[in-house]
Amino acid sequence: MAPIPKPPAEAGDNPDTYVGLDADRAERLARDRGWSTVRSLPPGAIITMEYREGRLNFEVKDGQVARAWKG
Template structure:
């Protein structure tokens, strides 16, 4: 019998650590820490709600990360 595949995991990183950083620097740091996808969004953007392993979302206001969350 074939082994059960193990799904990939998110990097062990706290999204709250990005709040207050400039958007470009936060994206570079997130990629260095292992996030495969980093998505920057304006406040109030309409987005899909599917969860994607390895994706970090930033809400960017005036060039700074105002909120960050996984998926």
């Protein structure tokens, strides 16, 4: 029997703590805190809405995180 897959790591921190940070610094910090995937997006980007455990999304405007959310 095949092993049961383990979902990606998801850090326990609040995504709002990244808002206002420099995008590069925020991405490094998120990875250090245990997020397995960090995705930076421009404002208004068209994205799929599936939820991915372990993913942190950043909306980046003028080099700073304007919004952050899980999935």
